[in-house]
Amino acid sequence: METEPLVLVALFVALFVSLVACGVLAVAARRRGPRHTVLPAQRQKELLAPELERTRGAYEVQLTRVLGEREQALVENRALRSRLAEVEGGAEAAIAAQLKARLAAALEAEVEVRLAAALEAEVEARVAAALEAEVEARVAAALEARVEARLTAAFEAEVEKGVAARIAEASAAAARNRSQDGTDVPDPPGAPPLSPAVPSRLPLGRDSGADSTVDGADLGPLIVRSASVRGDRQREDGEHRRDAVHLGLVEEIPSPTLLSVVAAGAPRGPWSRLAAERACRSLAAQLGHYGERLGTELYQAAYATTRVPADDSELGGLLRTAVQGVAHSVRLVARNETGGVGAGTGSTGAAGDAAVELALTGLLSRLGDHQLREHVAFGIGDGSVLRLREGVWDGVFTGARQARLPTGAQELRWARLETRPGDLLAVCSAPMAELLLREDLGDWFAERWVDRRPFLTTFFSDVNVRVRSAGGDRSVVCLWDFGEARRTRDQS
Incomplete structure (x- = not known):
């Protein structure tokens, strides 16, 4: 290219x-042309x-x-x-x-x-x-060893502390027993006395019973104590205690359920103490007759959002039927004590009902470990259920105040309650509720009972504290809810 x-x-x-x-x-x-001859063009x-x-x-x-x-x-x-x-x-x-x-x-x-x-x-x-x-393994082993060592030391210290506390309590009790020789112990200023009251007269009458009773049990995370003490006026007048308390499991309900009952007999009812004791036993038997149906109605997961009036609910009907059975059983007490007179109608029947008149308050509580424990309170009369939460007493349930058994079974009231870990429920007769709701005594009881698992004797001494009250017998069932059994051991 x-x-x-x-x-x-x-x-x-x-x-x-x-x-x-x-x-x-x-x-x-x-140029040569001029020099030569020019040839023709053809040439x-x-x-x-x-x-x-x-x-x-x-x-x-x-x-x-x-x-x-x-x-x-x-x-x-x-x-x-x-x-x-x-x-x-x-x-x-x-x-x-x-x-x-x-x-x-x-x-x-x-x-x-x-x-x-x-x-x-x-x-x-x-x-x-x-x-x-x-x-991690070495750290975990070291931590476990240290935790075990600390737990062992803490347990030994707690045991020593508990032994020392029991020795101190025994010494104080011995000192109180030595001081109770008929002389009055002065009350400490600004606080209720710690020494319990002692009756100076025995009750009179064929219907009389023990001056005081105390009971209780540690049911896993639910600690329960009960006491019934004769009132100050009854002790002074030589009258007997007319209240009764009852603790027991309703075995016929599929889920383990505790029944707590406080029955307060009429102050002037001749047979009201017997009627109160009969009412407690009869209520446990009557609830057992409807155990499976009660279990179905008691523990519904969504009851808090689907509550219906008592008159329209299956649970209210079952409770009312059970209390009617209790009323019939209480009337039998009057019939037996009067030889058959007083169980009929008219004035004689009214007199028989007055002789066994009482107020009844019950509480059904679900056992086991629960962060929100379900209860059902029901009652007739002036008994109530109080709740101690964060050091404050609150009345969460009161029965039909104007009604009494055996005549007012149809006026039964009931309500669902819940407790969370740390709460205390107290099923009280009216005089005991008045003491707990008093500003001075309420704080004292709250300080004594909050997050506690008291001994039976300690609980009885607290209920029988030597403070003057115008009310009658003091009867109460207290339930401490620790949520889980592990927390109960931690509070020991």
């Missing part, structure tokens, strides 16, 4: 040179024709030669181009092969580097995990 322009240039140069030569010859001929043509023919022939020969060289140059150019293409193809193949080899080597090196890095990271991770596991 580079020789073709050179040939053309050479050809044009030759043509140009020939033209210049012709011009020069023409000029020379003109001049004849003389110039052979020269032009020779020149044209020479030019044609030269042009033919130049064209042949051009063709040869083109052939050589094609050969060179073919060779160049072959060389370029070979070079490209070589370059491609070399690039592939280099890329393969680079990729292999990169893969090796990355594999080495990944293996190194994996090894480091496994080594770190192994070291961390080893450290």
Whole structure:
């Protein structure tokens, strides 16, 4: 491709040179004209024709030669181009092969580097995990050993503390017993006395019983204590205690359920103490008759949002039916004590009902570990259920105040309650509720009972505290809810 322009240039140069030569010859001929005789035009043509023919022939020969060289140059150019293409193809193949080899080597090196890095990271991770596991195991072992040591020391200290407290309590009780020789112990200013009251007269009458009773049990996370103490006025007048308390499990209910009952006999009822005791036992038996149905109605998961009035509920109907059975059983007490008189209608029947009149308050409590424990309170009369939460007493249930058994069974009231860990429920007779709701005594009882698991004697002494009250017998059942059995042990 580079020789073709050179040939053309050479050809044009030759043509140009020939033209210049012709011009020069023409000029020379003109210059010689004046010196010689001018030939005629025809002669001049004849003389110039052979020269032009020779020149044209020479030019044609030269042009033919130049064209042949051009063709040869083109052939050589094609050969060179073919060779160049072959060389370029070979070079490209070589370059491609070399690039592939280099890329393969680079990729292999990169893969090796990355594999080495990944293996190194994996090894480091496994080594770190192994070291961390080893450290955690050693730390856990060390912590466990330290915790065991501290727990052992704390347990020993707690045992020593408990033994010391019991010794101190026994010493204080012995001191109180030695001081009770008929002299009055002065009350500490600004606080109720700690010493219990002691009756100075025995009760009179065929219906009389024990001056005081105390009971209780530790039912896992639910701690229960009960006490019934003869009132101050009854002790002074020589009258007997007319209240009764009852603790028991309703075995017929599928889920373990505790029944707590406080029955308060009428102050002037001749047979009200017997009627109160009979009412407690009869209520437990009557609830047992409807155990499975009560279990279904007692513990409904969504009762808090689906509460219905007592008159329209299955649970209210079952409780009312049970209390009606209790009323019938109480009337039998009057019939037995009067020889069959007083169980009928009219004035004689009204007198018999008055002789066994009483107020009844019951509480059904679900046992087991529960963060929200379910209770059902029900009652007739002025008995109530109080709750101690965060040091404050609150009345959460009161029965039908104007009604009494055996005549007012249809007026039964009931309500669902809940307690959470740390709460205390107290099923009280009216006089005991008045003491707990008094500002001075309520705080004192709250301080004595909050988060406690008192001994039976300690609980009895608290209920029988020597404070003057205008009410009658003091009867109460207290339930401490610790939520879980583990928390109960922690509070021991």
